[in-house]
Amino acid sequence: MSISAQLPRRCWVEIDLAALERNLKLIRATLPPRIKFVAVVKADAYGHGLPQVAARLMHAGADLFAVANIAEAMTIRELSTDWPVLLLSPVLPDEDRYLADYDLAATVSSAEEIRRFDAVGRAAGQPITVHLKIDTGMGRLGVWHTGARALYDAIRAAPGLRLAGVFTHFSSADEDPAFTAEQRQIFLRALEGMDPTGLLIHADNSAGLETTPGDGVFNAVRVGLLQFGILPHPHSMLARVHAEPVFSFHTRVGLVKELPAGTSVSYGRTSQLKRDSRVAVLTAGYGDGIARSSSGRAQVLINGRRCPALGRVTMDQTIVDITDVPGEVRCGDSVVLVGRQGGVEISIQEFSNWADTIAWETLCSVTKRVPRHYRNASGV
Numbered sequence: 001m002s003i004s005a006q007l008p009r010r011c012w013v014e015i016d017l018a019a020l021e022r023n024l025k026l027i028r029a030t031l032p033p034r035i036k037f038v039a040v041v042k043a044d045a046y047g048h049g050l051p052q053v054a055a056r057l058m059h060a061g062a063d064l065f066a067v068a069n070i071a072e073a074m075t076i077r078e079l080s081t082d083w084p085v086l087l088l089s090p091v092l093p094d095e096d097r098y099l100a101d102y103d104l105a106a107t108v109s110s111a112e113e114i115r116r117f118d119a120v121g122r123a124a125g126q127p128i129t130v131h132l133k134i135d136t137g138m139g140r141l142g143v144w145h146t147g148a149r150a151l152y153d154a155i156r157a158a159p160g161l162r163l164a165g166v167f168t169h170f171s172s173a174d175e176d177p178a179f180t181a182e183q184r185q186i187f188l189r190a191l192e193g194m195d196p197t198g199l200l201i202h203a204d205n206s207a208g209l210e211t212t213p214g215d216g217v218f219n220a221v222r223v224g225l226l227q228f229g230i231l232p233h234p235h236s237m238l239a240r241v242h243a244e245p246v247f248s249f250h251t252r253v254g255l256v257k258e259l260p261a262g263t264s265v266s267y268g269r270t271s272q273l274k275r276d277s278r279v280a281v282l283t284a285g286y287g288d289g290i291a292r293s294s295s296g297r298a299q300v301l302i303n304g305r306r307c308p309a310l311g312r313v314t315m316d317q318t319i320v321d322i323t324d325v326p327g328e329v330r331c332g333d334s335v336v337l338v339g340r341q342g343g344v345e346i347s348i349q350e351f352s353n354w355a356d357t358i359a360w361e362t363l364c365s366v367t368k369r370v371p372r373h374y375r376n377a378s379g380v
């Protein structure tokens with residue numbers, strides 16, 4: 001173990017791998033058994049740690065992994081060569097050869113990609129696996145749906161390619177069910193005339209699961225957020241899945257002190273104390289992942305009590321009001337930024353709202369200096 005891994009904790013993330021495994025099983029239990037589970041583990045598994053998360057999801061029975069880039073795909077390949085890996089982001093021309101070297105599936109959106117990947121497959125004497133992506137209203141990757149059939153035919157005719165799936169991506173599944181239904185219909189129409197035999201047909205991200213039809217042509221889902229126990233929006237009917245948060249975020253009290261009424265707190269003097277106050281200086285700031293934009297709004301849990309942050313969040317420290325916290329607060333005490341303490345919870349949605357952002361971004365914003373500690377790692 002490295003010395004830094006043995007140091008006392010100042011600001012850290014806890015990842016509950018047993019909860020991750022339970023979540024996958026709970027989500028699966030809501031889906032027909034024929035539906036394959038594509039675990040979306042890009043961006044270091046949404047900040048949870050790719051090797052640890054992928055290893056546990058392999059154990060829990062994920063069918064396929066979706067990542068953004070070759071480096072992430074290689075991390076999965078270091079764990080196992082058995083699982084299919086789909087690259088969700090575009091492959092750059094100087095990355096093409098890795099598709100063959102590491103047996104990775106590429107997303108195809110254009111005739112140019114078909115030509116490039118076909119050439120790699122032919123040169124390798126082994127077809128490159130591809131999923132054809134159809135743009136049904138996201139306006140990002142994928143061929144615009146009216147041109148999907150031509151690319152499908154081109155892939156089928158390319159000896160250096162093996163078509164393994166056809167998919168689309170919803171732009172607003174968490175906020176606009178009507179537009180999601182429209183995208184689903186456009187996708188189904190684009191599939192007409194394609195032979196789906198042996199193909200993975202997928203569209204649903206976490207929020208898509210709210211409206212996914214249990215029957216029909218879809219036979220895979222691509223789930224990111226929900227597998228980490230986070231709902232795509234606060235009123236989501238996916239609460240019925242009972243997935244639990246895998247991630248919690250913690251820090252400690254670095255200093256306790258009394259300040260008189262009228263004192264201004266932190267940079268820029270944006271906050272003045274209205275009363276004589278007891279404050280705690282926490283050992284975490286925006287250098288760890290407490291967004292500066294949450295200044296004046298953020299709260300933390302100390303002794304099971306919500307404590308408001310005072311003034312601006314700074315790089316390494318955040319100041320909170322502990323005047324109303326019962327019992328003593330001492331240097332070194334644990335503080336919850338996201339998670340539960342004494343029956344009170346700060347959810348990741350709440351933490352994200354304070355920073356005017358979304359849970360996905362919060363998870364990707366916990367910085368490199370924050371160690372991830374894995375609970376229940378021995379279940380594998």
Ligand SMILES: Cc1ncc(COP(=O)(O)O)c(C=O)c1O
Pocket residue numbers: 040088169204205206207222223224225226232
């Ligand atoms: C193409 C694609 N599919 C699936 C997902 C998973 O989405 P979610 O985290 O909402 O489940 C993402 C995430 O951004 C994505 O980009």
